[in-house]
Amino acid sequence: MTTLLQNASVLGGERRDLAIEGGVLVDPATVDRATAEVVDATGLIALPGLVDLHTHLRQPGGEQAETVASGVRAAAAGGYTCVFAMANTNPVADTPAVVEQVHRLGLQAGLATVRPIGAVTVGLAGERLADMTMLAQSAARVTVFSDDGKCVADAELMRRALEHAASLGGVVAQHAQDPHLTRGSVMHESPLAAELGLTGWPSVAEASIVARDAMLAEVAGARLHVCHVSTVETVEVVRAAKARGIQLTAEVTPHHLLLTEELVRSYDGRFKVNPPLRAERDVLALREALADGTIDIVATDHAPHAPEAKQTAFADAAFGMVGLETALGVVQQAMVETGLLDWAGVARVMSTAPAAIGSEPGYDAPLEVGSPAHVVLVDPDARSVIDVDRLHGRSTNSPFLGVELPGRVLHVWHGGVRTVADGRVGVATEGANR
Numbered sequence: 001m002t003t004l005l006q007n008a009s010v011l012g013g014e015r016r017d018l019a020i021e022g023g024v025l026v027d028p029a030t031v032d033r034a035t036a037e038v039v040d041a042t043g044l045i046a047l048p049g050l051v052d053l054h055t056h057l058r059q060p061g062g063e064q065a066e067t068v069a070s071g072v073r074a075a076a077a078g079g080y081t082c083v084f085a086m087a088n089t090n091p092v093a094d095t096p097a098v099v100e101q102v103h104r105l106g107l108q109a110g111l112a113t114v115r116p117i118g119a120v121t122v123g124l125a126g127e128r129l130a131d132m133t134m135l136a137q138s139a140a141r142v143t144v145f146s147d148d149g150k151c152v153a154d155a156e157l158m159r160r161a162l163e164h165a166a167s168l169g170g171v172v173a174q175h176a177q178d179p180h181l182t183r184g185s186v187m188h189e190s191p192l193a194a195e196l197g198l199t200g201w202p203s204v205a206e207a208s209i210v211a212r213d214a215m216l217a218e219v220a221g222a223r224l225h226v227c228h229v230s231t232v233e234t235v236e237v238v239r240a241a242k243a244r245g246i247q248l249t250a251e252v253t254p255h256h257l258l259l260t261e262e263l264v265r266s267y268d269g270r271f272k273v274n275p276p277l278r279a280e281r282d283v284l285a286l287r288e289a290l291a292d293g294t295i296d297i298v299a300t301d302h303a304p305h306a307p308e309a310k311q312t313a314f315a316d317a318a319f320g321m322v323g324l325e326t327a328l329g330v331v332q333q334a335m336v337e338t339g340l341l342d343w344a345g346v347a348r349v350m351s352t353a354p355a356a357i358g359s360e361p362g363y364d365a366p367l368e369v370g371s372p373a374h375v376v377l378v379d380p381d382a383r384s385v386i387d388v389d390r391l392h393g394r395s396t397n398s399p400f401l402g403v404e405l406p407g408r409v410l411h412v413w414h415g416g417v418r419t420v421a422d423g424r425v426g427v428a429t430e431g432a433n434r
């Protein structure tokens, strides 16, 4: 079947038609308009399928909070066609058996491509390296290695992990948190933390690890990826490392682009996340860094948690927020509506660049004829208050419940297969995965 998307604003620019046939984008001029399925895209923006380099799908072991199947529904609803699944499952994704299980569950779920991330250390214990070669050579083709949730704190181990990943053509994604500087920390270290009687998480606990890792990546001749940059100091370290020619990339989460520590005044566990929500000056520095390319990508750090883990005293609540369905709206509000990024820039930071970091093929020529048909149609003029009906995963720990956000993902194609139609997530299609 051929699908014609008529009059779309491609990457927010010129209005033209796009055509999908046989899983790829084809020249609309060659399409028989009498037989094609036509989607009126007038007023809609066409973006490439979004790629999330940092998603927690919780399976195996955390199925009460999320499964691969429920997580990819949330992903599709948010405009994602590919998600990288973090390794902090139970058991940890440190063996071919686990990454292959996650990969297989992704194929069964359809809707989006699931790329398992492999652990750096056995059991995320930070003591000895996982067999990274076996993970890379498994059917899951691991290219990203991360102990996310935990920092690879041992510098010697991190150096060897970087060397090893480089030899495999992969990348280490570091959760930058000095464990000694953050003992018992539950929110940003600030006057507000003192006022609220909560233990602070100092910015230097992040920046110091990023500085160390950048120097290790330099001596290893390796690529380093920095997870969830949250402070102005880390931005400065990343900027200096890039100026020095070090191969590092960095991500920022939607929540760190929009929210501040002030929300913690409510003592609501929904606002507890690692790294913590920071101050206004950090939020502004993160936006600027994303606009000027110091920060390469937006990654959701979608971190579902069951209600019991969140509805407790703030100090005891689990760290993490769901974010797949709200990411694009938050980026529209924080970056597009502020004039910091145009839609082509959004496509770069949410699709092309994360795919490149994760070595996911098919995203390097967004919306060009011949590319796989990973396409999203967004209504930028829609505005809606986020409620639980908008969330498709098993958990509802979103910091945006009750908040109005712009934009609405209306239609998504994953490799030419329709996964979202009129805002509704389609039936999982086995074999639609690539």
Ligand SMILES: NC(=O)N[C@@H](CC(=O)O)C(=O)O
Binding pocket: 056, 088, 148, 149, 150, 175, 272, 273, 274, 275, 301, 303, 304, 319, 320, 321
């Ligand atoms: N971000 C979080 O607050 N939590 C993540 C772990 C992580 O990303 O560090 C989780 O797995 O719940």
Ligand SMILES: [Zn+2]
Binding pocket: 148, 149, 150, 175, 227, 228, 274, 275
């Ligand atoms: Zn993390």
Ligand SMILES: [Zn+2]
Binding pocket: 054, 056, 086, 148, 149, 301, 303
């Ligand atoms: Zn994470």
